[in-house]
Amino acid sequence: MGQKDGFLQYNRELPQSRPPQERIKDFKEIYDEFPEKKTNEQAARCMDCGVPFCHNGCPLGNVIPEFNDAVYREQWEEAIQILSSTNNFPEFTGRICPAPCEASCVLGINKPPVAIEHIEKTIVEKAYELGYITPHVPKSRTGKKVAVIGSGPAGLAAAAQLNKAGHWVTVYERENRIGGLLRYGIPDFKLEKWVIDRRLEIMKAEGIKFEVNANVGITIPAEEINENYDAVVICAGSTLPRDLPIPGRELDGVHFAMDFLTQQNKEVAGDELCDKKISAKDKDVLVIGGGDTGSDCIGTSHRQGARSVTQIELLSKPFPNRTENDPWPLWPMTLRTSSSHEEGGQRQWAILTKEFIGNSQGQLEKARLIDIEWSIDNNGKQGFKEVPGSEREVPCQLALLAIGFLAPENKLLTAFGINTDPRGNADTKDYQTNVGHIFAAGDARRGQSLVVWAISEGREAAIAVDKYLMGESRLPSKDDSFLNVMSY
Ligand code: FAD
Helix, strand or coil, X not given: CCCCCHHHHCCCCCCCECCHHHHXXXXXXXXXXXXXXXXXHHHHCCCCCCCCHHHHHCCCCCCHHHHXXXXXXXXXXXXXXXXXXXXXXXHHHHHHCCCHHHHCCHHHHCCCCCCHHHHHHHHHXXXXXXXXXXXXXXXXXXXXXXEEECCCHHHHHHHHHHHHCCCEEEEECCCCCCCCHHHHCCCCCCCCCHHHHHHHHHHHHCCCEEECCCCECCCECHHHHHHHCCEEEECCCCCCECCCCCCCCCCECEEEHXXXXXXXXXXXXXXXXXXXXXXXXXXXXXXXXXXXXXXHHHHHHHHHCCCEEEEECCCCCCCCCCCCCCCCCCCCCCCCCCHHHHCCCEEECCEEEEEEEECCCCEEEEEEEEEEEEEECCCCCEEEEECCCCCEEEECCEEXXXXXXXXXXXXHHHHHCCCECCCCCECCECCECCCCCEEECCHHHHCCCCHHHHHHHHHHHHHHHHHHHHCCCCCCCHHHHHHHHHCC
């Protein structure tokens, strides 16, 4: 490691964000510039810890101590080579990953962990600036054709890797733009969309084709895909939202979070909206669901000019620190405060929504809520009971359901004759479905998850497809990511 005592010399430091009241006036990313010297110091905090748990904590197997060392020595070309040996899109994960690597950083045992995610973003942005990220067209082509269905991070990673292996790849996307939830779920204030476009230009120059407005199984029959391609990778995401079937669900003003977020992203992109706009302006907004999607609804509601924003969650308030149930290096199940939470609104836990109440025109006016108490029975099963006398009505003219996703849409899987697991996800063995030439990756296979997992699955599925087509694969697997770096 570059500086042996760096972790003693420097404290963890991250870029400042713009003041909340200023940044909610626009949809731009929120972080200020950070001097390069400070990033070198942050990289110097990486210890010579011997067994880098961060490497294992990352679903991609990112070789973190090695790129930290290169950043400390200001060797940006070496740093991007190490980083891109395991991650096709560090510009996405460097912005929006919850960073499981940092949760398992050895320094994190008794000090704030190394700022790995920030270092990752800096490496990739510096590499673009210095011209180190350029298209790499494969030297030879295998003549095999692969269709990737769905253009989220899983589909893009699978496409990039399969193209690298020399196959001709076409990505099909039913939306009018490429990117999946990166494009139409995650708000611009977390990930500006030029970041996706910049990467797409590289991928197109490398020979990957993209077909938009192509709804496979609906506007493009599965038979056509089967006839024209040697293999197919389904990366269609987990898009069926969980509903809340309580009285009043049909009222005007109760919406799925994704309908709200997608519209806003489309508006920022300058797209025309097909449906009536769901707006938070001058409304009391109730966000139901305490996760990331709910948090994105809060940030978007504030930017649209909501009168008030309240987020409610069924589960109890998490602890501020790790407990004996989630010791280091496990992912901490602690209270998280996102940048959207910093911008205002209220958060409440252990609350059940009983009913939506509307006026005579069918418009939402109020929600009826009740407090609940969680307990564990003698068999270890968790359950809750309502707290008598805690029932109340709260004003709300917009309610956003952000309570998760169930599975991929069944029509696509049925069109290809693919078996599903008990949760409705594509059932696979080593990413291969029951239909030999069809593979699946990302949220469509593992259920709703994270961008970093989607990229990891896309890369691993590409290896399985390559082996199926060629009998063997030289594409790198996350299991030997460390060895690949050592061979530079
Ligand atoms: P997706 O990104 O869902 O992409 C699937 C694509 O397939 C979509 O574009 C869809 O239109 C397309 N498709 C579906 N059916 C068809 C068809 N029949 N024909 C053609 N195309 C089709 N994760 C993080 O790590 N950090 C975050 O900050 C974060 N924030 C999130 C915020 C929100 C609001 C949501 C909903 C999720 C968030 N996630 C986040 C999770 C993350 O976005 C997903 O885990 C990830 O995008 C899954 O990638 P994927 O490629 O499997 O699927």
